[in-house]
Amino acid sequence: MVTPNPFKTVVIAGVGLIGGSVALGLKGRFLADKIIGYDANPETLKLALALGVIDEGYVTPGDWAQQADLIILATPVGSLARIARDLSSHAREDAVFTDVGSVKGKVTDLLSDLRNFVPGHPMAGSEKAGVTAARASLLENAIWVLTPTANTPLPLLNRVKQLVTKLGANPVVMPPDAHDQLIATISHLPYMTALALTHMVARDERLALLAAGGFRDITRVASGDPRMSRDMVINNKEALREAISRFRKELDQLEEQLDSPEMLFESAMEGKRTRDSLPIVKRSLIPGLFDLVVAIPDKPGEIGRIANILGDKGINIKDIEVLAIREEGGALRLGFETGELLERAHAALNAVGYETRPRGLGQSSL
Numbered sequence: 001m002v003t004p005n006p007f008k009t010v011v012i013a014g015v016g017l018i019g020g021s022v023a024l025g026l027k028g029r030f031l032a033d034k035i036i037g038y039d040a041n042p043e044t045l046k047l048a049l050a051l052g053v054i055d056e057g058y059v060t061p062g063d064w065a066q067q068a069d070l071i072i073l074a075t076p077v078g079s080l081a082r083i084a085r086d087l088s089s090h091a092r093e094d095a096v097f098t099d100v101g102s103v104k105g106k107v108t109d110l111l112s113d114l115r116n117f118v119p120g121h122p123m124a125g126s127e128k129a130g131v132t133a134a135r136a137s138l139l140e141n142a143i144w145v146l147t148p149t150a151n152t153p154l155p156l157l158n159r160v161k162q163l164v165t166k167l168g169a170n171p172v173v174m175p176p177d178a179h180d181q182l183i184a185t186i187s188h189l190p191y192m193t194a195l196a197l198t199h200m201v202a203r204d205e206r207l208a209l210l211a212a213g214g215f216r217d218i219t220r221v222a223s224g225d226p227r228m229s230r231d232m233v234i235n236n237k238e239a240l241r242e243a244i245s246r247f248r249k250e251l252d253q254l255e256e257q258l259d260s261p262e263m264l265f266e267s268a269m270e271g272k273r274t275r276d277s278l279p280i281v282k283r284s285l286i287p288g289l290f291d292l293v294v295a296i297p298d299k300p301g302e303i304g305r306i307a308n309i310l311g312d313k314g315i316n317i318k319d320i321e322v323l324a325i326r327e328e329g330g331a332l333r334l335g336f337e338t339g340e341l342l343e344r345a346h347a348a349l350n351a352v353g354y355e356t357r358p359r360g361l362g363q364s365s366l
């Protein structure tokens with residue numbers, strides 16, 4: 001079934017890693033007609049414009065926000081509520097707000113009276129920061145938690161859910177406090193553990209010399225932006241303290257098991273079973289850095305026609321994916337092995353009237 005574009009003009013407040021990735025996802029899948037960036041840093045906006053992540057950029061709130069059908073708040077956790085207020089005083093009554101903050105209780109409480117607010121948190125990210133690290137594929141197949149409150153209108157929750165699905169992610173709905181408790185264990189505690197381990201290394205330089213893959217794997221998140229990470233954990237203090245206390249008990253138990261090889265073996269088996277069964281998040285099918293998204297009319301034979309046009313020019317398609325369907329048709333993602341093939345495909349399809357966009361503007365789709 002063909003479903004309409006959920007929102008036409010989207011404002012991204014905070015055009016960094018996550019805001020930029022959402023913007024690229026919206027553009028790449030033709031899910032918005034216009035993306036406006038709002039960011040305190042003018043250099044970021046310049047970069048985002050140059051990279052084609054946004055179509056317009058502003059450093060201060062203003063009447064430009066009247067255009068917004070959807071406002072996605074993607075600044076550090078501590079500033080989300082204030083920015084929502086600043087923008088809502090300029091936005092239309094019917095503008096929908098959502099956010100991507102890593103902690104949900106506080107922002108949900110602070111904005112309990114904000115009309116049309118659907119709080120959210122994509123469970124995808126990296127230790128990198130800033131718009132230059134943004135990529136649409138970051139969100140693909142990621143869990144995207146939505147934490148509505150009693151004040152969130154159900155039809156709006158459904159619209160945001162639909163958008164999340166069209167971005168290639170999987171919406172999961174839960175109450176804000178349940179989110180914060182779970183996130184304390186699965187995200188904030190690992191961050192604190194990574195800090196503790198790296199501090200131990202900092203205190204003895206011989207340890208850094210010996211640090212191998214395992215240490216790097218388990219401490220990767222310590223490389224995240226310190227301010228962003230600090231904000232994330234201090235805004236979830238209560239749940240995090242509780243998770244740290246359960247973690248201490250687990251460590252104490254493991255310490256005791258050092259004298260009980262059988263029990264420690266059982267613990268090791270349980271650890272392996274759990275780790276091996278964690279779901280793997282699949283991103284783009286190939287590490288093809290050279291993706292082209294093509295808008296296609298919803299008519300039989302279109303995919304074949306495109307394949308023939310490229311085939312006639314000797315351009316090999318390495319990967320093909322049907323992306324979200326929009327009102328007047330759909331979109332195809334084509335993967336090519338080289339940038340030169342991508343350029344040729346782009347020219348060949350444009351020449352016969354197809355609207356095409358290199359995805360991520362030449363950036364890696366992985």
Ligand SMILES: NC(=O)C1=CN([C@@H]2O[C@H](COP(=O)(O)OP(=O)(O)OC[C@H]3O[C@@H](n4cnc5c(N)ncnc54)[C@H](O)[C@@H]3O)[C@@H](O)[C@H]2O)C=CC1
Nearest residue numbers: 014015016017018039040075076077101102125126129130
């Ligand atoms: N980094 C990650 O892996 C994940 C982060 N998040 C959440 O996403 C949000 C953004 O994080 P990132 O994209 O990683 O950060 P980032 O540092 O890459 O981007 C943040 C952007 O917000 C702008 N900004 C900061 N303060 C501002 C203000 N007062 N007014 C306007 N613009 C402002 C910055 O200039 C920057 O461009 C945070 O709330 C974070 O908790 C959610 C999921 C994963």
Ligand SMILES: O=C(O)C(=O)Cc1ccc(O)cc1
Nearest residue numbers: 102123124125126127187221
């Ligand atoms: O780097 C990773 O793998 C992460 O897990 C990053 C991350 C950081 C903050 C979030 O709220 C969600 C994910």
